Every structure is written in C-alpha cells, then in structure tokens.
Amino acid sequence: MIYIDPPLWPAHNTLFSHLVSDTSLAELHSFAADASIAVRAFDLDHYDVPAGRYRDLVARGAVEVDGGTLVRLLIGSGLRIKARERSASLVHPLLARWEALLPGRRELGAELLNRWGEPHRRYHDRRHLLAVLEAAELLCGGRPPRTVLLAAWFHDAVYRGAADDEEQSARLAEDLLAEANLPAQEIRETSRLVRLTAGHDPAPGDLAGQVLCDADLSVLGREPEAYRRYLADVRSEHRHLDDAAFADGRGRVVRGLLALEPLFRTSAARHRWAEQARRNLLSELAPGISADEGAGGEKALEF
Known part of the structure; x- marks a missing residue:
C-alpha cells in the first residue's frame, strides 16, 4: 500500500x-x-x-x-x-573517529564535516565518508595507514560536481594539514592519495593508493536495492541536468569504470565486490551498447 x-x-x-x-x-x-x-x-x-x-x-x-x-x-x-544511513545522524560518530585520528584537532574535523554536510550533496555526503573509512579499515584488517584515512576525509571535501574537485580537495588538504602542523611528508602523501581518486588508477605496488581507490569504489559492489539507492542519490546530485544529459554523462562514467582492468586492485576488494560491481555497472548500460563504447574522454560527472 x-x-x-x-x-x-x-x-x-x-x-x-x-x-x-x-x-x-x-x-x-x-x-x-x-x-x-x-x-x-x-x-x-x-x-x-x-x-x-x-x-x-x-x-x-x-x-x-x-x-x-x-x-x-x-x-x-x-x-x-537506519540512522547511520542518514547524513545528519553521523556528525558525532565521525567526529569521534576524527579525534582518534588527529587528537587535538577537533575544529579541523568539524570544518570537514560541515563540508561533507553541504545541502547540495546527496551521495557525496557523510554517509559516503563513513563508507570509505570503513571499507579502508576492512581492506587493511582494521589498521590503515594514517595518510589513507586522512585522504579519505579530504578526497571529496571539495565537491561541486566539477572536473577539478579532486585537485581542489588535494590543495585543501595541503593547506589545512599544514596549518595543523603535520609533517610535510605526511601532507604530501595525503594530497597524492586524494588526487588518485580522480581516476582510480593507482600504480602497481602502490598499496596505499590501491586501498583508498578500492574503498572509494566499494559502493559499486552493493546489493541491487542498495545500488539503486546509490544511483538515485547520484541522480539527485545532478538534478540540474535533464534526463538525456544525465544519461549521457552517466554512461561515460560507467563505461570508464568498466574499462578499468582490474576495477579493484587489492585482492580483498576483488573477492568482496568485483563480481557484484560488474553486474551492477552492466545493468546500467542500455541493451546493445558495448561496455567499451565511449569509454574514456573527459569526465562528465561524478560517479
């Protein structure tokens, strides 16, 4: 009813x-x-x-x-x-995680959470931040490097649906972490990892990059109903586009993701998410369209 x-x-x-x-x-x-x-x-x-x-x-x-x-x-x-699936309910749990990550930097964590809670966000919000943090922990047996977790916090800290969001997020990490007096080497590594999330193509042997990119892509391996909710959120973030423009942009994203070989770089992520992710992505393509058709090119919208 x-x-x-x-x-x-x-x-x-x-x-x-x-x-x-x-x-x-x-x-x-x-x-x-x-x-x-x-x-x-x-x-x-x-x-x-x-x-x-x-x-x-x-x-x-x-x-x-x-x-x-x-x-x-x-x-x-x-x-x-459930409450954990609602962005507004996650402020205190996420702030506790931040304080465990960088003790004494509560104001910086609060600033980042305000960014993740911006009203135009429907997928790239605090729920996504928590999901990436949890996925990184899962892939690392509960103990990811601090730079991976910092990069997770910053990777969509700037989100306008623009092609340079990851670059602007990396620059924000460089500025704010410098103000927080983190070591220069740690700042460079964090910003490097943030930039990797633009293309999700870490180099062989770059374990930290592989963990972060796999964690960011873990949404693709959700069960069908949860995947449908993800797609609805992505569509809502791009509500300024008409249906035809959105379908074209989303198709480019899907074909680009299917062209990544492999989609997930860590064995743990491939075992957990790869099969379902491929089914989910292929389900978005219109009948008769090749997974290779139109792959690559300028990123039309965020996945």
Missing part, C-alpha cells in the same frame, strides 16, 4: 509531503513512475513531493495518514532507513 502524509514540510518556497510504501521499494518506485514523479525526488526510503501534487496522488490511490502514522508504517515494513 502507498501512503502519504499532509504537506507540512517546508523547502524551496513550498511545502512537501512524504510518499512511502509499507510493502516494497519496488511498489513505491512503480507508483512514483506512473505518477511522473522524478527519481531525484527519492530520498532513501520515501519520495518528497510538493503540496501541488498532494490531491492528485491521493486520487491515484495514496492513502492519507498523519506524519506519525506514516513513520510507524515505514518502520513496521522494515523499509525505514
């Missing part, structure tokens, strides 16, 4: 309702598609819909409930996204 609460949530000079299913996300996505609700309106476990659509959606079969009832139905369905 599809449910909707009253349009009481202000944003973008209007009020919004939440549209949910108590059965499956497939049902929710199908209802939204039939009602011509853009995929970029999907937010993890619900669609945000403006007040002007409320009556139309009710007429299409969405059941009117109050906000509290809607949340209880979502929790009862098992579809409610």
Whole structure:
C-alpha cells in the first residue's frame, strides 16, 4: 500500500509531503513512475513531493495518514532507513573517529564535516565518508595507514560536481594539514592519495593508493536495492541536468569504470565486490551498447 502524509514540510518556497510504501521499494518506485514523479525526488526510503501534487496522488490511490502514522508504517515494513544511513545522524560518530585520528584537532574535523554536510550533496555526503573509512579499515584488517584515512576525509571535501574537485580537495588538504602542523611528508602523501581518486588508477605496488581507490569504489559492489539507492542519490546530485544529459554523462562514467582492468586492485576488494560491481555497472548500460563504447574522454560527472 502507498501512503502519504499532509504537506507540512517546508523547502524551496513550498511545502512537501512524504510518499512511502509499507510493502516494497519496488511498489513505491512503480507508483512514483506512473505518477511522473522524478527519481531525484527519492530520498532513501520515501519520495518528497510538493503540496501541488498532494490531491492528485491521493486520487491515484495514496492513502492519507498523519506524519506519525506514516513513520510507524515505514518502520513496521522494515523499509525505514537506519540512522547511520542518514547524513545528519553521523556528525558525532565521525567526529569521534576524527579525534582518534588527529587528537587535538577537533575544529579541523568539524570544518570537514560541515563540508561533507553541504545541502547540495546527496551521495557525496557523510554517509559516503563513513563508507570509505570503513571499507579502508576492512581492506587493511582494521589498521590503515594514517595518510589513507586522512585522504579519505579530504578526497571529496571539495565537491561541486566539477572536473577539478579532486585537485581542489588535494590543495585543501595541503593547506589545512599544514596549518595543523603535520609533517610535510605526511601532507604530501595525503594530497597524492586524494588526487588518485580522480581516476582510480593507482600504480602497481602502490598499496596505499590501491586501498583508498578500492574503498572509494566499494559502493559499486552493493546489493541491487542498495545500488539503486546509490544511483538515485547520484541522480539527485545532478538534478540540474535533464534526463538525456544525465544519461549521457552517466554512461561515460560507467563505461570508464568498466574499462578499468582490474576495477579493484587489492585482492580483498576483488573477492568482496568485483563480481557484484560488474553486474551492477552492466545493468546500467542500455541493451546493445558495448561496455567499451565511449569509454574514456573527459569526465562528465561524478560517479
């Protein structure tokens, strides 16, 4: 069943309702598609819909409930996204990680978390930061080099969807870590690692680079429903593009990733994520389009 609460949530000079299913996300996505609700309106476990659509959606079969009832139905369905999957809930856990990494530099960690929490971010947010940190720990048996963890914190600290985001993030790391009085060698290594995330092509033998790049790409190996949420977040970050432009840019990214050989450089990452990642990426290509077609060229958008 599809449910909707009253349009009481202000944003973008209007009020919004939440549209949910108590059965499956497939049902929710199908209802939204039939009602011509853009995929970029999907937010993890619900669609945000403006007040002007409320009556139309009710007429299409969405059941009117109050906000509290809607949340209880979502929790009862098992579809409610946990707090760790919501960027705003991760400030304190991530700040604790930062203080363990660089004791006495709390203000710098807070500045970085503010950057990771910028409102235009829908995928490249604190959830992604935590996922990369956890993946790096997993690949290193819980003890990555400090420079790898610092590079994870800085690798998308500048995110505008521009071609030089990684370069600007690396320069930010150089400036802020110098102000924090880190050794010059550690700063150089951190910024080098950040720059590697532009192409995810570390050299053979560059274990630190391989760990960071594999951790950054670990999202590609998610199970299908989680991968679909990732794609919805990426689409939302590029909501300024029309569907055709986004599809073209995303296709270039997917073909570029499929052209990496291997996609994951560490054996642990290949074992955990490679097979599912290839299935996920191939599922995005339109029928009849070769995985090699159009690979390379200027990066059109962030993956």
